[in-house]
Amino acid sequence: MTESSISLEILQEVTRIANSTLDLDETLQNIIQVIKNKMHMDACAIYLIDESDGLLHLKASMGLPDDAKRINLKIGQGVTGWVAQQGTSLALSEAMQDPRFVYFPEIEEEKFHSLLSVPILADCPPLGVINVHSVEKRMFQLEEITVLETIAGQVTGCLRNAIQFHQNQMMLKETRILYDISLAVQSTLKLEHGLWVILSAITMGEAGGFNRAMLFTINDKTQCLQGIMGMGPDSQEDAVRIWTELDKKRGSLLDWVIKETQSDLIRNSKFNSFVCGLSYPLNPNDNVLSETVLQKKPFNITHAKEHPLVSQEFIDALGVDTFATVPLIAHEEVLGVILVDNRYDQKRITEENLRFLTRFTVYASWVIENSRLFSKLLDTNRELLSMKEQLVQAERLSALGEMAAEVAHEIKNPLVSIGGFARRLKDKMNTLSKKREDSDELKSAANYSEIISNEVERLERLLKNTLIYSKSGALETEECQINKLIEESLYMFKSGFFEKNINLVTQFEEDLPLLNLDQQKIKQVLINLVYNSLESLSMGGMLKIQTYLEDYAQKQKMVTVRVEDTGGGVPQDIFENIFNPFFTTKHSGTGLGLSICRKIIENHGGSIRVENQIGKGVTVYLHLPLQMGLDYYKN
DSSP states (O other): OOOOHHHHHHHHHHHHHHTOOHHHHHHHHHHHHHHHHHHSSSSEEEEEETTTTEEEEEEEEEEEEEGGGEEEOOTTTTHHHHHHHEEEEEEEEGGGTTTTTOOOOOOOOGGEEEEEEEEESSSSSSSSEEEEESSOOOOOOOHHHHHHHHHHHHHHHHHHHHHHHHHHHHHHHHHHHHHHHHHHHTTOHHHHHHHHHHHHHHHHHHTOSSEEEEEEEEEEETTEEEEEEEEEEEEEEHHHHHHHHHOOOSOOOHHHHHOOOOOOHTTTTTTHHHHHEEEOOOTTOOOHHHHHHTOOEEEEEOOOGGTTTHHHHHHHHHHHHHHEEEEEEEEEEEEEEEEEOOOTTTTOOOOHHHHHHHHHHHHHHHHHHHHHHHHHHHHHHHHHHHHHHHHHHHHHHHHHHHHHHHHHHHHHHHHHHHHHHHHHHHHHHHHHHOOOOTTTTHHHHHHHHHHHHHHHHHHHHHHHHHHHHOOOOOOOOOEEEEHHHHHHHHHTHHHHHHHTOOOOEEETTTTOOOOEHHHHHHHHHHHHHHHHHHHHHHHHOEEEEEEEEETTTTTEEEEEEEEEEEHHHHHOOTTTTTTTTTOSSSSSSOHHHHHHHHHHHHHTTOEEEEEEEETTTTEEEEESSSSSOOOGOOO
């Protein structure tokens, strides 16, 4: 077969391939196979220019090592770069001797003596370059050069169509993934779950395809970027295992990630723990993460060791020399940074990868912002409920104050008179009954007068409690030891503990600081609490009282008095009303006991808290501040 017929056969075969499919990879691979076999070359390669970075990327090859696919050339770099730049073919019988030659160990170019390189010309710039290599020294014939140039011209149209088709397919795939991700993150208000979905999508092959992803958020208090989440293998072996498992999955890989990602396993991974331990200051020109936030733009770091914003310590921590960072922005506010790398497969992070990652971060920003807004909504709702309770309480106090003033005006004066005469009558009757012991009528009258006197005293106590609740009066405080006040209060119940066989347990912390307290009012609180516990306890029950120093709510040092009983607790419907004035389930009493206790403690600048365990008992906590400011004095 003549050279002309071989050339014609090659062109016909290439033309058939060019018109048979729009799949770029398949088209390129079939073309180089025909060129290599028909022209009897030892190796063939096609380089295409990537518009995103302007570099020549090896897209298809035969006869070259697998590592050759990692080669990326600048326009003008080496023989291939020179051909792309000049748009001129170059035939070299001794390629390594040419001054334009640049050695790449990945290609193992020392095996090849001769090289023929022709540009794939379009309007401007060229699409790429076709190279053929020969192990033996070879003087390329004009007809061979012409055939390869003709092939390059022939495939220009199909390559442009295939490239456009490939870009459209990638865009469609990207749109579908982003749509699925948006549905996934909108379906949950849980911050952690939404972020796991985002990072999973970033590291899965179908979407971002990065080996690892790290999420940093801004800590407003410390002004640092704090690592909060990391997704990726813990080692090279772990990476191989994960990728092997993913290859076996059927159906939509994204659906699998959203539905089957086990957040507990990820949360407990070494890599996630490593990321959560990272923290970097948010200072200008300090590190690449802070600059990503301050400049609100992504960084694609290709040579970390040479970059002024990357320290050796940072490189050692990540274990990579190439990575990318993208800011998380919502409403023009930067919320954090996502850092990605390809530590295990060493793939280059392209500008296309970076643009895709930037689109992903939009959804991550939504997740964080929605979670923040939801959290604020919950806090606002709690504040509103608290304000509502305070308003209701204020209305009750106002109504109670008016009622107490009216009751005091209407009852106090006649009650004093009745009480005085009742006590005088009781004394006189008692005197007469002692002189005339045989008089049953006098004894009955004495009993009646005693009943009148007792009931008047009860009415006086009711009036006093009502006045205390509506207007507590200024506190008469002095330095005192809370343990001593508790012991004095317990002494009054000594006989009651004995009669009911109550096991009294006291655990008082020694050397507690002195407190500024109104001793009589605090005693009133303690007596009320012990009395309530004693009423609820059956024979042989337990009452435990403790005192200790603590940081209450992480804000202020408090002395805490803990009163615990085993009285079985309070039914929930009753427990919800224990602090409401005049609410009581007892046959006697005003229902003001705990209301007065809370008012007294709050007037001291403290707080009272009650825990109810149905079937077990009630525990009351009194939190008293070490120092009481003037704001706590209420008239």
